Amino acid sequence: MSDKIIPIQDGSITSSRGFQAGAIYAGINKHPPFGMDLALLYSDSPCKATALFTTNKVKAAPVLICQSRLPSSCIQALVVNSGVANACTGEQGIKAAQRMAELAAEKVGISPNCALPMSTGVIGRTIPEDLIAQHLPSINLSHEGGKDFARAIMTTDTRPKEIAIRVKDGDDKYIIAGAAKGAGMICPNMATTLCFITTDANIELEALTSCLKHSADKSLNMISVDGDTSTNDTLLIMANGMAENQLIKAGSSQVNLFQQALDEVCIYLARAIVSDGEGATRIITVNINGASTEKDARIAAKAVVNSNLVKTAIHGADPNWGRIISAVGISGAHFDVYQASLIIGDVIIWQRGKLVDFDQSLLRSKLNDEEVVIDLDMHLGTGSATAWGCDMSEEYVTINSEYTT
């Protein structure tokens, strides 16, 4: 991080000024890892808020509600449950998601349209409105509640994912913080990635929207646990302006620093999601350089982290680099293997189209590292991109083939 961006020790989504959170067990999720399945986030003042949602044509009811309310300048509350996804639930699901937001709005005394609902869990089951109505009012909101928030949204995640950073821009100071849940299954069912960001920065809505899209393209849009995209995937940011910094406008120097800081938060959370992928034992980082275009670099990098054959080989620390080459070859990106160079964990494997007589045992030891870094230079142009994934273990299959009952 630059000297203008400082990590906050033990930070959480409520590290940003004016944000409170809390969580409770409402009985929606049968096996919540930290005994909580309903979380509420509240801002003392209205937020500019914007979000990116799943590209799946099957969208969960809360996604549809959030889409209809965002972007907005009045958002003050976010309520999230784990246990049921409220997807494929028709009109009843829409009503339940609306009701969930209403209950949150009632609790904190705001207009229902300024509250957002979100869910993660089993597809095809509607939110039990009665349980929400019964338990949501008892949630204790506090400025220290971010930790509980990050834990209540977990499903089969093995650890919470949260971060906060302080940004110093001349005399201005503001905070960006976030919490995410990863590709975990509940019961199990479809994996969902939810990622919520708060900031007390004073920023134009238009600039906020543009920054979020840009950060997503470098982070959450560049990770894969298993190549599936859920019905609920959401990346949401709420900015309440309580840092009282000079308004950050599109095209300003201030926005560049905000972008850089937001990138760091999003990349941190994205990496945390894949490193806690189901059954994952290590993280795979794929850097593509020298592609014809940035788009080519992106699709090639994602093809490698999406390949079951690459993921299983790395799980076994198996030095069969041919699978990486082949995955890039089928990605659709321009590629000439006889121009390319491939480096795995500093070991040069393939240089300008020729196999190098590399040290097999050294490569194997690098494949056993907690993070395996693959660098492929296509030597075709200036396009570059980085994607992150995880290895695939027998445990992945076991988790995903267990009975829903």
Place this chain on the structure above:
Amino acid sequence: MSDKIIPIQDGSITSSRGFQAGAIYAGINKHPPFGMDLALLYSDSPCKATALFTTNKVKAAPVLICQSRLPSSCIQALVVNSGVANACTGEQGIKAAQRMAELAAEKVGISPNCALPMSTGVIGRTIPEDLIAQHLPSINLSHEGGKDFARAIMTTDTRPKEIAIRVKDGDDKYIIAGAAKGAGMICPNMATTLCFITTDANIELEALTSCLKHSADKSLNMISVDGDTSTNDTLLIMANGMAENQLIKAGSSQVNLFQQALDEVCIYLARAIVSDGEGATRIITVNINGASTEKDARIAAKAVVNSNLVKTAIHGADPNWGRIISAVGISGAHFDVYQASLIIGDVIIWQRGKLVDFDQSLLRSKLNDEEVVIDLDMHLGTGSATAWGCDMSEEYVTINSEYTT
């Protein structure tokens, strides 16, 4: 099959008149399942031959050689090794593949350009020309050699894949036969699908090419073991005309029957490949109907058989149908879940956008069948397609994460 298409019991690739084959152990594949790793197919007279190859931008040397020689009307020999793929091997690999074809041509006394080489195995290793030169001349060719051919091309396949059928078209009779190797790994490395078809039918080269493309789109292009496409994938047909039937021309009624028979051979082999997929315990058949277009039906069907989440759920007989809906939603096909109907193994799950109160234990028992059939009607148009895949087991991961050494 229709009464015009009759299976030949214990048929093999040499069931077609005038074809001979044989195989031997040349020491290229360290663990050949049937003790043979080099196979030769020969036709007593020149064949019209045509093929379809991998769409991977990284193509193995033998693929490049075959592409340069096909379509052709002079092909008489095909030599195939298992153990090394001869991919990512540069000019040296091209020369080795040419040499392999030359040795086959010398053995049977034909022009080198009328012989084809093919390989399957580890990427990045060149064919050991000396071993080929030493052992190929000792192969015993015979009209009963088809069985050995099908076994010598195997890598981690657990069983050979072969079929022959007799076609009666009025007074004309001809045979179509085939052998394939599936998504198995050697050592292990990149999976390869090879599929070779022979026929003694007398057919125009143009019609043969068109029929092969059409059959591939209904068979090998509709299967997935793990979504990866190898550097060597090949579907090749050789027609020697020795059945002396009336010449089958494009647009004739005869070509329709030939197409139907070729479809059956290709679909049989495609299904055999997925049912013997690495670690597979059952076959998954996905029928999409009512899609906006045939293209939409094809991408939706393939998305379902490619989904790790669907494959693992079916492995565990887990009735979480939401994963199927979600996979279709992300496929890119037009889709409205609230119009659609979903049936799994005769159990109606979702009808015209509404969840049916189905029998969970009945569904679970259907998911334990050797073949799981998923029928999705989109109710949007007339497009339809069928894809085949297999479940994903812990064994899949184990096979693919083993050391190459």
